[in-house]
Amino acid sequence: MATQKKIVRTIKINADLCNGCRACEMICSAFHALPKYSSNNPARARIRVVRHPLEDIYMPVYAGESAGAECAGRDKYVIGGKEYEECAFCRAPCPSRNEFREPDSGIPVRCDMCEGEDKPLCVKWCITDALTLEEREEEVEVVEQQEELDIGLESLVEKHGIQKLLDAVARMSSSSKIFE
Amino acid sequence: MRFAETGYNLEIDLTRGNIERVATAPEDSALYLGGLGTNAKIMWERVPPEVDAFSPDNLLVFGTGLLCGTPAIGCNRTIVTTISPQTQLLAFSMMGGFWAPELKYAGYDKVILRGKSPGLVYVWIKDDKVEIRDASHLKGKGAVETAKLLCEELKEPKAQVAAIGMAGENRVYFASIEQSRSSASRGGLGAVMGDKGVKAIVVRGTKDIHLARPAEFMHLCDEVMDYIKFRGENPIPGVIPILAVLGSPQEMAIHDEKWHTENFMWGNARVRRKDFWSEEIAREWTRTMEEMRGRLISCYNCPMHCGATISPPGKPTYMMKCFSKLTYTMAAFSDLAFGLGIAQSATEYGVDGYSAPQVMAFALELLEAGILTENDFPGMPEDSEGRFYWLLDHIVRREGIGDILANGTYWAAGQIGKGAEKYAHNNIKKQEQLPLKLSMLNPVYFLMYCTGEKLNITQIEGQFPQAAFPAREDREAFVKDWFQVPDEKFKQYFLDWEVRGEKSIPSYPTPEMCCDIVDWQERMHYIDDALGMCAGLSSFHLKAPYHIHNYPKFISSGTGFDMDEATLTKAAKRYRTLVRAINTRRGMRRKDEKPPADHWKKRFPELEKELLDTYYTFKGWNEQGIPTEETLRDLGLDYVYEEFLKRGVYSDNGAAPSQAGPAMTGKEV
Numbered sequence: 147m148a149t150q151k152k153i154v155r156t157i158k159i160n161a162d163l164c165n166g167c168r169a170c171e172m173i174c175s176a177f178h179a180l181p182k183y184s185s186n187n188p189a190r191a192r193i194r195v196v197r198h199p200l201e202d203i204y205m206p207v208y209a210g211e212s213a214g215a216e217c218a219g220r221d222k223y224v225i226g227g228k229e230y231e232e233c234a235f236c237r238a239p240c241p242s243r244n245e246f247r248e249p250d251s252g253i254p255v256r257c258d259m260c261e262g263e264d265k266p267l268c269v270k271w272c273i274t275d276a277l278t279l280e281e282r283e284e285e286v287e288v289v290e291q292q293e294e295l296d297i298g299l300e301s302l303v304e305k306h307g308i309q310k311l312l313d314a315v316a317r318m319s320s321s322s323k324i325f326e
Numbered sequence: 327m328r329f330a331e332t333g334y335n336l337e338i339d340l341t342r343g344n345i346e347r348v349a350t351a352p353e354d355s356a357l358y359l360g361g362l363g364t365n366a367k368i369m370w371e372r373v374p375p376e377v378d379a380f381s382p383d384n385l386l387v388f389g390t391g392l393l394c395g396t397p398a399i400g401c402n403r404t405i406v407t408t409i410s411p412q413t414q415l416l417a418f419s420m421m422g423g424f425w426a427p428e429l430k431y432a433g434y435d436k437v438i439l440r441g442k443s444p445g446l447v448y449v450w451i452k453d454d455k456v457e458i459r460d461a462s463h464l465k466g467k468g469a470v471e472t473a474k475l476l477c478e479e480l481k482e483p484k485a486q487v488a489a490i491g492m493a494g495e496n497r498v499y500f501a502s503i504e505q506s507r508s509s510a511s512r513g514g515l516g517a518v519m520g521d522k523g524v525k526a527i528v529v530r531g532t533k534d535i536h537l538a539r540p541a542e543f544m545h546l547c548d549e550v551m552d553y554i555k556f557r558g559e560n561p562i563p564g565v566i567p568i569l570a571v572l573g574s575p576q577e578m579a580i581h582d583e584k585w586h587t588e589n590f591m592w593g594n595a596r597v598r599r600k601d602f603w604s605e606e607i608a609r610e611w612t613r614t615m616e617e618m619r620g621r622l623i624s625c626y627n628c629p630m631h632c633g634a635t636i637s638p639p640g641k642p643t644y645m646m647k648c649f650s651k652l653t654y655t656m657a658a659f660s661d662l663a664f665g666l667g668i669a670q671s672a673t674e675y676g677v678d679g680y681s682a683p684q685v686m687a688f689a690l691e692l693l694e695a696g697i698l699t700e701n702d703f704p705g706m707p708e709d710s711e712g713r714f715y716w717l718l719d720h721i722v723r724r725e726g727i728g729d730i731l732a733n734g735t736y737w738a739a740g741q742i743g744k745g746a747e748k749y750a751h752n753n754i755k756k757q758e759q760l761p762l763k764l765s766m767l768n769p770v771y772f773l774m775y776c777t778g779e780k781l782n783i784t785q786i787e788g789q790f791p792q793a794a795f796p797a798r799e800d801r802e803a804f805v806k807d808w809f810q811v812p813d814e815k816f817k818q819y820f821l822d823w824e825v826r827g828e829k830s831i832p833s834y835p836t837p838e839m840c841c842d843i844v845d846w847q848e849r850m851h852y853i854d855d856a857l858g859m860c861a862g863l864s865s866f867h868l869k870a871p872y873h874i875h876n877y878p879k880f881i882s883s884g885t886g887f888d889m890d891e892a893t894l895t896k897a898a899k900r901y902r903t904l905v906r907a908i909n910t911r912r913g914m915r916r917k918d919e920k921p922p923a924d925h926w927k928k929r930f931p932e933l934e935k936e937l938l939d940t941y942y943t944f945k946g947w948n949e950q951g952i953p954t955e956e957t958l959r960d961l962g963l964d965y966v967y968e969e970f971l972k973r974g975v976y977s978d979n980g981a982a983p984s985q986a987g988p989a990m991t992g993k994e995v
Binding site for chain 1: 507
């Protein structure tokens with residue numbers, strides 16, 4: 147199978163080094179303001195520091211893909227005697243909570259690694275090195291784009307038979323503008 | 327549209343339970359900036375000199391700095407002002423932490439409390455929703471404990487809480503307001519908060535703070551960030567460790583306390599222990615720190631590590647701040663383990679870490695001298711540590727002798743009498759100072775101690791080296807990259823300053839040079855206090871990332887105001903003069919402007935008179951330290967001049983009546 151090279155960018159989060167200053171939240175919201183840096187508001191940030199100083203909990207978490215529905219159950223971690231709040235490590239904006247949503251509109255947000263910058267701004271502003279950027283090159287298999295479609299079609303063929311499927315495609319292509 | 331600031335204050339009348347969101351005048355921000363500057367304007371306009379600290383008409387103003395909530399690194403301070411029960415003058419103390427930015431994000435620049443609540447309450451601010459809520463269930467609770475309980479009660483883990491402990495509730499004159507890993511401690515602000523019946527102010531904000539010219543502002547932030555990194559990698563040679571880098575790393579990160587323990591006085595600012603620091607003590611104290619210290623932490627948007635969580639054996643975890651690390655240890659002639667332990671109680675009770683230990687050491691001296699007797703201390707343990715815990719508990723509850731001691735050494739000495747006054751020896755304007763007793767008068771420090779209205783030397787000193795460097799080549803090296811100076815002449819002052827001989831203290835720097843040096847150092851602190859900048863990245867430090875050359879750019883690109891070095895210098899002079907005017911109107915005169923009599927062994931009355939005369943003239947104040955008509959008019963403070971005339975301030979020649987008794991004693995039941 148053919149392979150290609152891909153740059154994988156990872157933010158390494160060393161929670162042990164976090165001093166809890168929340169500069170990452172501030173600069174994230176400033177970078178994503180329109181126009182850029184025109185305002186800031188940590189409540190809009192795509193990173194949040196789960197921060198409970200007296201329990202020594204300092205955990206930067208990044209916003210990931212939005213979840214359409216909440217999970218069937220929730221999780222709660224205890225690590226080294228420290229109990230983290232419910233769903234603390236989850237990256238998803240989710241109907242169950244207000245994290246990673248615009249505070250006014252409720253629109254979910256997601257970390258985009260600060261597109262166009264050398265490195266994410268949270269990393270640049272974290273000079274205590276709790277957040278660092280690691281880049282590596284990986285050989286990845288070239289995925290054949292057809293594959294997924296093939297699987298879908300095969301299941302349709304199995305259900306309806308090949309002729310019915312061909313007829314349906316012909317009907318659709320002659321009557322619908324979307325195939326033009 | 328307003329930039330950097332929100333343009334709104336929150337006015338809360340506790341007597342009537344009324345809350346209003348009030349738009350502020352943009353012109354005031356341009357003239358007085360924010361924080362201390364606009365706080366002072368409010369105090370001048372609304373708190374006449376007849377108003378006592380514990381009057382409902384006294385205000386307690388929580389003012390965020392002008393640049394708090396912007397990306398400016400380390401800009402997170404709340405400036406709290408009121409009339410102090412202890413000094414009866416304007417009290418202003420700054421706290422870092424996270425509260426100021428949170429208030430900005432909630433949409434307010436200040437919270438102004440007036441009146442008195444009939445019962446104990448807390449204020450809950452969530453963006454546009456503001457409530458006064460019952461706090462009777464929090465009575466007697468610790469300040470840190472209160473913050474935790476309120477976040478849980480409100481289900482708002484991200485809310486920021488400024489709270490008082492038992493000391494504030496019982497109006498101890500040196501009660502603090504505690505918040506996150508910081509506190510506003512000086513001048514008894516916590517006592518006024520307690521008198522108003524407010525246990526805490528809880529804030530959560532989710533709104534935007536805007537910048538006028540974002541690209542320019544961010545470029546300045548990048549420069550500051552680069553300089554912080556540079557300074558961290560290149561400590562300044564030739565100065566003590568705490569001054570060689572930024573922040574205040576000696577607090578929690580550095581174990582070598584030779585300088586503090588051997589140069590500061592122990593007990594009631596009495597005993598110098600020149601050979602105290604030994605290898606054994608270094609080992610023991612390092613072990614203590616390693617056993618109790620958790621993580622090194624910082625305030626909002628700051629890469630420093632000035633604070634730490636501390637877990638003393640058998641006690642809850644708390645966040646240590648500032649020099650409290652050593653003040654209890656040294657007052658009690660004890661060790662670090664004791665100091666870190668009792669500071670946990672002191673933080674929960676909410677007391678000033680400078681005043682509280684000295685008041686306790688003062689009480690024990692009075693006992694030793696026979697002025698107080700065993701009968702005044704029923705049930706007090708025999709050992710020094712036990713005695714300090716006993717005294718602290720009695721002071722914050724105002725029980726027995728604690729009720730008198732809770733007024734601080736100045737007022738307590740007056741109430742006790744029998745010669746107790748001479749034991750209250752370390753005060754300026756009735757407030758306890760750092761326990762420093764030195765040999766030769768330092769003319770720069772003389773002026774700062776006399777005329778500083780922040781009543782805390784660390785909040786006025788910093789930009790200029792504290793002592794001459796012995797070797798000329800070291801001085802030359804020091805001035806080489808000293809771009810922070812407002813004028814090249816400061817380099818020459820320092821280059822010519824010798825350790826001995828003609829050009830050494832007390833006659834050098836000359837009175838004229840001292841004026842320049844004091845004025846520069848004071849100006850930078852006043853600018854920080856209006857912007858909300860931490861002195862640890864700015865005015866407290868030699869060669870800081872923030873200075874008179876980049877501040878005007880920060881302000882103008884942040885707020886959109888026209889600002890250059892001259893305008894900024896004049897603005898700082900304007901509200902600095904207004905602070906003095908408030909105190910002048912309250913009776914402060916030349917007679918009040920002196921260091922503790924025993925601060926230096928070698929004194930020079932003629933030189934000291936010349937220094938003060940020269941400095942008053944330099945500042946545009948008359949021989950009583952009162953701003954002159956010309957000065958006031960030049961600063962646009964004509965309204966101050968009119969008021970001074972009306973009140974006959976210029977004619978009283980220093981004989982202004984000082985109030986004879988403390989503001990009010992006794993605990994409120």
